[in-house]
Amino acid sequence: MFLWKAIATTAATTAVLLAAPAAMSQTTGFAEFIAKVNSNGNLSRGSGVTSSARISAGSYTVTFPRDISTCYTLASVTGDAGFATASQPNLTPTQVKVLTFNAAGSPTNRTFVLLVRCQD
Numbered sequence: 001m002f003l004w005k006a007i008a009t010t011a012a013t014t015a016v017l018l019a020a021p022a023a024m025s026q027t028t029g030f031a032e033f034i035a036k037v038n039s040n041g042n043l044s045r046g047s048g049v050t051s052s053a054r055i056s057a058g059s060y061t062v063t064f065p066r067d068i069s070t071c072y073t074l075a076s077v078t079g080d081a082g083f084a085t086a087s088q089p090n091l092t093p094t095q096v097k098v099l100t101f102n103a104a105g106s107p108t109n110r111t112f113v114l115l116v117r118c119q120d
Contacts, residue, residue: 031071033116035062036078037098039109050094058107060098062114069093071118075100077110084112 035046041054050063068088073096075086081103089097100110 031066031116031118033064033068033114035114037062037112037114039100039111044111054109056107058100058109060100060112062096062098063092064094064096064116066118067093068096068116068118071116074115074117075112077112079111082108082110084110086114 031048033046033048035049035052036044037052037060038044039054041052041060043049043052048064050065052060052062054060073086073088075084075096075098077084077100082101083103084098084100086096086098088095096114096116098112098114100108100112102108102110
């Protein structure tokens with residue numbers, strides 16, 4: 001996420017980059033992390049994600065570089081029909097557990113996207 005400011009000129013409007021948050025070095029405060037995790041548990045791409053792993057069929061753990069126990073989480077499957085849930089069970093405070101399901105509700109390996117937003 002970047003903060004942009006539009007500056008009016010006589011001929012056009014120019015976008016100027018003002019700042020980019022240093023979410024990965026923060027331990028508290030605003031931060032936003034995103035991960036795309038393949039169905040095998042490998043991290044496809046992301047921002048601020050330390051690691052990801054598939055634990056069992058449809059069960060994944062995603063690890064971040066800071067305590068996210070007070071943050072909001074949102075997960076969604078991509079590609080195949082199904083759904084995902086994200087929670088922070090009794091793991092470490094830097095982890096999110098994601099469960100993925102097929103359209104019938106059975107635990108199934110699915111590629112998913114996870115968003116974590118912190119405002120503490």
